[in-house]
Amino acid sequence: MAESDTLALSEDQHALQDTLRGFLTAQLPSAALRAALETEAGYSPELHARLAGELGLTGLTIPEEFGGLGMSQAEASVVHTELGRALYPGPFLASSLAADVLLASDRAAREHWLPLLADGSVTGTFAAAGEAGHWAPGPDSVRAERAPGGWRLYGHRWYVIAAHAADIVVVPAMIGSSLAIFLVESQSLGYTASGQLGLDLTRRVCVTAFDEAPAVLIGQGEDAAAALDRAERDFLLATAAEAAGGIGWCLDATIAYAKDRVQFGQPIGSFQAVAHACVDMLAEFQAVSAAARYAAIAAADGSAEAPMAAHVAALRAGEAYRAVTEAAIHVFGGVGFTWEHDAHLYYRRAWSAERLAGGPQAHRAAISDLAGL
């Protein structure tokens, strides 16, 4: 791992990065993003279809036998970085988490749903968090009961990303005291997704309610626990990569402004206090980019460092993204505090993503545990 050459972007990964950045710069400029946020869905289904069809992104990490591109977390990290840079509001992350869990589920579910997720004709989400935000099973976990004709689910899951746009919901639930994973079709009677008022305007979250909702059992026992762990890890990798992308946007926009904006007869970037704030942003960009990349490669390589690296990347990304967006607003000054400036969209994403990914206390505790303290 220490000497892994895959830590540097390959030629193909550079090309993927360039293609995606070019595409999103052209197709999702600020005006288009803001127009999409005003719609009922909060994103453009047409643009999402192009990302799925022209670029194959929805099938990125789905194996080729199920119609995907069969790539690893190494490529996923590149994609999440670019989507995070553009604050892409579509249900890419939610759907890729659903695919992640389905990959470890039983064969029938995989064969039916993965090709549909891969070509983008079906969108999924993963509903794992309780009201306190924890993914681990607890007293408020969704309960599953066997009924004539199949399983029924009872309970709530919170902060479910893009549930309003999802055709299928993958949800952990307890059968008695044992963990299992179910799939619910969102059209089912007994299932509702209600949008929560959310801090992050570019990523909608919902409360999902299961009231005798019909569900298909797709995994249980140790496999279910392993799938849940993997999905949580991949969620951390994704949000860390998104943070690296968002920090990159803040850095570029802030530098450009610091060169251009004149006060006291000189560009503000010539003032040491401003220049050093910009260098601190660059330092955070480098550290978070490297940590996110390292964690993704550790996951792709199955390295023993992978769980540690995921929590390290998530912790550093969360703290750095908040600090950088705050610093960006500060350098932009009054204009950075206006609704029309995009800086607050990144600031909102930074605060929201850090909490939805578990929060810093949880990562610090996990790092201590994993280090053997």
Place this chain on the structure above:
Amino acid sequence: MTTPTLEEFLGQADTWLAERYPRAARDRRFVWGEGDDEVRVFQEPDPEQEADALPAIRRWRQELWDHGYGWISGPPEFGGAGLPASYARAFERLTRQYRVPGDAALTVSLGMVAPTIGRHGTEQQKKHWLPLLFSGQQIACQLFSEPGAGSDLAAVQTQAVRDGGSWRVSGQKVWTSGAHLADVGEIICRTSRDPRHRNLTAFLMDMRAPGVTVRPLRQMTGGASFNEVFLDDVAVSDDRRLDEAGNGWKVALTTLSHERNAMGHSAFGGAGILSTERLIGLVHAAGKQADPVIRQEFGELLSHLRTARYTQQVMAAQARAGEPPGPEIALNKLALSANMKRLAEFVAAVLGPALVADTGAWGTYAWTSVVLGAPGYRLGGGTDEVLKNAIAQRVLGLPRPA
């Protein structure tokens, strides 16, 4: 001659090392309570031990040189083996499996002065000096900072005046690492009244020449890692001039970029002060492993230490892939100085009063050297603030202050 494969090269090197040096203990991990509990932040060896170790270091370099391992990636016309840099890195890793004297005392000589000669020296100078340095026959130091020229290095006042075919140098240098051991010093002098950055010239000064006086400089940790060097009308022949007269600032920048690179990459080894095992041992010894606040602080500290390590590994992979880092390499030094400060605060939280008054318990009071050394890291290799100015201008392209 055909180039050996990396495998062939390492096989021969392994045999060669095994014939000459004992194997290192297999497990070099840190074990709490075993051995010396010294916490080393700067190289602060006992002067007598240091002088005693020098002949062994010189013999080691000479052996390497005589058998083609002295400068593995160097060009053959200057005595190098002409092999790829990956061979040199692999050999360096291999040597860690043996108890060899090592090159720690030669960081300035081989890591900073030699590459500067490689970049700025004449063919004649490269042929003369590079074999001397890589074979350990000569050890180099760097004479840059002065009492009146710290962050503003270009303001050096030490004068070199032409005197026929040579120069006469007078002035005072400070913060010179290893001057007391060095045979030759890369010195930056003022040589004209031309404008700033065009008025300096670099020389390779004989440290044993009449008029050179070296005195140890005791820093706030209590040790003496550095020297003051007094220069009283020292004669330097013109063939020791590096690059053109007036180009000394460019020469200095080359050396400084290598210095920052070397500093940012110091990982303090497997059992060093940044070792996870050592920190865990410390928390257990203090009986605070179940303290939730300490566990939070440990997680926070470790996230920074791991991120620094991950960053270096990603940069190394990018360099191997043909994307070497630019001036942003200096960010690693900023991370290191910030991490030293975090480390000092963490050990203070764990140890409480045992940090500030020696209870005699192993591995506790020794951490005071981190507390005392941390401010030095913000200063060394260019202050954090001067490095930020350089990055702002050279990496981000921000305008200079008016």
